[in-house]
Amino acid sequence: MLSLNPQFRKTTGAFFELLFVITVGFGVFIYSATQSIALRDKGVIPTYNDTDFTGILLYEIIALSLIALFLKYRKWTISDFNLDFRIAYLLTALILVFIRNILSYSGTKLLLTFDIAPPSVNFDTGLFSIVSIILINSFYEELLLIGYIFKRFKNCHPLLPLTFSLLLRVSFHTYQGWGMLPSVITLGLVLGIYYQKYQKLGPVILAHAIGNLFNFLNYYHNWLSF
Numbered sequence: 001m002l003s004l005n006p007q008f009r010k011t012t013g014a015f016f017e018l019l020f021v022i023t024v025g026f027g028v029f030i031y032s033a034t035q036s037i038a039l040r041d042k043g044v045i046p047t048y049n050d051t052d053f054t055g056i057l058l059y060e061i062i063a064l065s066l067i068a069l070f071l072k073y074r075k076w077t078i079s080d081f082n083l084d085f086r087i088a089y090l091l092t093a094l095i096l097v098f099i100r101n102i103l104s105y106s107g108t109k110l111l112l113t114f115d116i117a118p119p120s121v122n123f124d125t126g127l128f129s130i131v132s133i134i135l136i137n138s139f140y141e142e143l144l145l146i147g148y149i150f151k152r153f154k155n156c157h158p159l160l161p162l163t164f165s166l167l168l169r170v171s172f173h174t175y176q177g178w179g180m181l182p183s184v185i186t187l188g189l190v191l192g193i194y195y196q197k198y199q200k201l202g203p204v205i206l207a208h209a210i211g212n213l214f215n216f217l218n219y220y221h222n223w224l225s226f
Contacts, residue, residue, distance in 0.1 A: 017074055018152055022168065024063050025144045029172035036175035046175050047122040053129040060140045067144070081147035085202040093206035100190040100211060107182025119180035123219060130216050138209035145169055146191060147201045162192045187211065 036046050108118045123130075145165045153161035166188040173184045191204045 013074070014152065017070070020070055021067055021144060021148060024066055025140075026168060026172050028059060033172045033175040040177055045120050045122055047124060049124045050126055050129045053125055053133050057132055057136050060136055064140055064143075071148075080151055081143060081201055082151075082199050083143070083147060083201045085206070089200070089203040089206055092200075092203040093210055096190055096194060096203060096207035097210045097214065100186050100207070101214070103186040103190070104183045107186060108179065111179055111182060117177060117179045119176040119183055121176055123216070134209050134212045134216070138212055139205050141169075142191065142201065142205045142208050145188070146195050146204050150192070150195055158196055162189070162196065165192055 039046070112118070145168060149165045149168070150161045153164065166185065169188045170181070170184050173180055176183075187208070191207060195201065195204050
């Protein structure tokens with residue numbers, strides 16, 4: 001009877017684990033974002049309301065629960081994610097947000113020279129929905145995109161998890177249009193590079209949350225115009 005060597009079983013198991021996390025975690029969002037590209041070609045700008053946000057949050061809670069159970073079965077522990085929060089991390093997060101916003105704004109201005117419009121999405125949501133999406137979505141995305149993926153590829157060249165995480169992040173943000181590239185790419189690069197150097201997930205999640213808060217405030221108050 002043919003038997004597989006332990007290293008092959010380990011590698012194969014890691015591959016299917018990664019596939020499971022990506023599919024459950026982001027498959028629906030990638031599909032939805034891809035569909036929105038066709039709508040944009042017809043001149044339709046995506047609009048999100050409270051019901052949409054509630055659906056997103058419920059899905060993320062259920063998906064994260066399934067992923068957590070699966071990773072527990074795979075012998076992962078919470079310490080594997082380098083997840084902790086301290087007051088001092090707020091300052092670090094603010095610095096990361098500042099760096100990301102400078103780079104993002106510069107990149108968006110550059111795209112405008114090629115007549116590529118900045119990210120465009122309409123929101124018709126209440127305060128509770130906005131606060132909920134800021135807190136839960138920021139935790140959800142960075143726990144998987146940074147905490148999980150960077151740990152899964154910890155023995156690989158640093159460029160591999162950084163690039164893989166970045167491409168995955170871009171894949172489910174295409175609903176904002178091509179003008180979103182500077183915003184999403186700079187977020188992935190700044191947070192990814194920071195995490196690779198310091199191995200702390202708390203500031204990464206806080207930076208994402210603060211950045212989302214800034215984006216919502218900018219949407220409603222138009223602090224930055226292009």
